[in-house]
Amino acid sequence: MQKLQLPAPITRFAPTPSGFLHIGNVYSFLITWLLARKNNGQILLRIDDLDQERVRPEYVENIFRTLEWLGLDWDLGPSSVEQFEKEFSQLRRMELYEAALQKLENEGAVFGCDCSRKLVKKLIEAHNYEGICQHKGLELHGPDISWRLKTEGMAVVQMKRFKNDTTVEKLSYAQSHFVVRRRDGIPAYHLASVVDDVHFGVNAIVRGEDLFESSVAQLYLAQKLGLGTFSHAEFFHHPLILDGGVKLSKSQRSSAVLDEFSQDKAKLFRKLGGWLGLQPEACGSLDEMLKQFSFERVARTNSH
Structure with a gap:
């Protein structure tokens, strides 16, 4: 083996x-x-x-x-x-999760979003989601606001795999501007899992x-x-x-x-x-x- x-x-x-x-x-x-x-x-x-x-x-x-x-x-x-x-x-x-979120906030790596999950899902399925809230200037700590990671541009990722290492040059549409903090303030899955x-x-x-x-x-x-x-x-x-x-x-x-x-x-x-x-x-x-x-x-x- x-x-x-x-x-x-x-x-x-x-x-x-x-x-x-x-x-x-x-x-x-x-x-x-x-x-x-x-x-x-x-x-x-x-x-x-x-x-x-x-x-x-x-x-x-x-x-x-x-x-x-x-x-x-x-x-x-x-x-x-x-x-x-x-x-x-x-x-x-x-x-630990809050410290990670604070780092992303301090570095300007996230934006506030008030879109419904249904709307974002529909846009992603149509390959037409570009982070529509990114330029609204929504207050990150406002009520009912989720935090999304800014993922525009090239996102080269090296992945070590069991057989062959992989280079991925761009995130999939399904992962565009993914949520790192939910609307209820709870850290999202990706962030908690990595941390x-x-x-x-x-x-x-x-x-x-x-x-x-x-x-x-x-x-x-x-x-x-x-x-x-x-x-x-x-x-x-x-x-x-x-x-x-x-x-x-x-x-x-x-x-x-x-x-x-x-x-x-x-x-x-x-x-x-x-x-x-x-x-x-x-x-x-x-x-x-x-x-x-x-x-x-x-x-x-x-x-x-």
């Missing part, structure tokens, strides 16, 4: 407690676990709970129960719901291939924030698993793993192993998967 370039990889599970973990989550976590263990790396459990309106205690509990049931262990982060809430919730790192990864020393990031553009946006944001260490992180974007042509996700109400496979973990492992390109006899346990796993063999099949 091709090895990671990093001498001491640190990767992470980064679930959002806005629903129960489904098989798509588990597929990504399994790849993360196998890559880390194959490369003598460490795994951080980072639960992204900034969006408190969507967080439910049962969803947080489900993260721990599912990972423990699967046998996917981790090395860093909380070992229980209680420790997560007391020490590792993103709410405990608000000062967290740097804070915890994460340098190997496993994501679905649908998040490639998000990775580029975060590398660009890290440049703006002067967080050079993030540019050395190694990215692995894995194929997606689709259900009837639709990406598995909480928003699509994909079935919770513990509901669907609680009585037959072996069936789940066979399904996951097949997606990873492993033979059935290599899917009986995590140890057997670890012996046979290699990125080169990850199945390109993305439907079931």
Whole structure:
């Protein structure tokens, strides 16, 4: 198997407690676990709970129960719901996020926006979004104002990838002038994710291939924030698993793993192993998967 370039990889599970973990989550976590263990790396459990309106205690509990049931262990982060809430919730790192936002404000790298998400989405889909609020001079700290990053011009980003490094010369239209601070004042996902990864020393990031553009946006944001260490992180974007042509996700109400496979973990492992390109006899346990796993063999099949 091709090895990671990093001498001491640190990767992470980064679930959002806005629903129960489904098989798509588990597929990504399994790849993360196998890559880390194959490369003598460490795994951080980072639960992204900034969006408190969507967080439910049962969803947080489900993260721990599912990972423990699967046998996917981790090395860093909380070992229980209680420790997560007391020490590792993103709410405990608000000062770090606010410092990053302050830096962007001080450098004039953001502008205020009062556009609705619906309008911006419509303009992006029409390839006609140019940051229409950028020249309105809206007060950043006014009510109901989001902060968007100025992304006009060339945005050359170097991305270290598991096989071949990539140079991206321009952000995608979908990521044009992306939000770094929401209208309610909460730091947006891209900013919090970058700050967290740097804070915890994460340098190997496993994501679905649908998040490639998000990775580029975060590398660009890290440049703006002067967080050079993030540019050395190694990215692995894995194929997606689709259900009837639709990406598995909480928003699509994909079935919770513990509901669907609680009585037959072996069936789940066979399904996951097949997606990873492993033979059935290599899917009986995590140890057997670890012996046979290699990125080169990850199945390109993305439907079931």
